[in-house]
Amino acid sequence: MHDGFESRESWPFECLRCLYVWEEDYVVRHLADGHGNEAEIWFASGVPVQPPWSGTSCPACGAFHLTSFPTGYLSRHPELAAAPDPVPLAKLPVVPVRDIEPPVARAPMPRRLLIAVGLPVIAFVGYELYQYVLSPVGHHH
Structure with a gap:
């Protein structure tokens, strides 16, 4: 890959399961090899990730059934993003499960x-x- 540039994108999401609304920032590296082949590499917090339309999950409940809004939508509608950050899934209390028969x-x-x-x-x-x-x-x- 020879030519390339980076762009920054913010994607607003809403979880269709728990209705949590949040926004994620990405850096997109656009590459071209001079033969007409192009590629994009998506980064979140400096780590390569899947594009936002593939594999994003809700930070509140872990669901993958999401919808996204146009870029800048949340800045025009701050009432939607007023919810506090959710408790990360790793910090949720572990509830013991009883009365379940072993498989x-x-x-x-x-x-x-x-x-x-x-x-x-x-x-x-x-x-x-x-x-x-x-x-x-x-x-x-």
């Missing part, structure tokens, strides 16, 4: 598949051997 231990898929296919084959072969041994001489299949 039933299941055989791994390949073993279950072998049993499902193998038992009918064994039954068929066993039946054929049984017929062969008990049938009168000269009347074999």
Whole structure:
């Protein structure tokens, strides 16, 4: 990649699950290689991230079902962003879960598949051997 420039973008979001509204700032590095190929690399706080339309989650509840607003929308509507920052998910208290049965231990898929296919084959072969041994001489299949 030869040519390039950076731009700063602020994306306002609203969580469609908990209705939390926030804004995230990005630096977008635009690159071109001189052959008509272009690429964008998105950064948040100096770390490469997915573009805002792919993989952003709500900082309040962790949901991925979000909507975004046009750039500058929150500065024109400050009443929407008046909510305090949420408690980070890592800081939420751990509530012990009781009365939940442990998951039933299941055989791994390949073993279950072998049993499902193998038992009918064994039954068929066993039946054929049984017929062969008990049938009168000269009347074999």
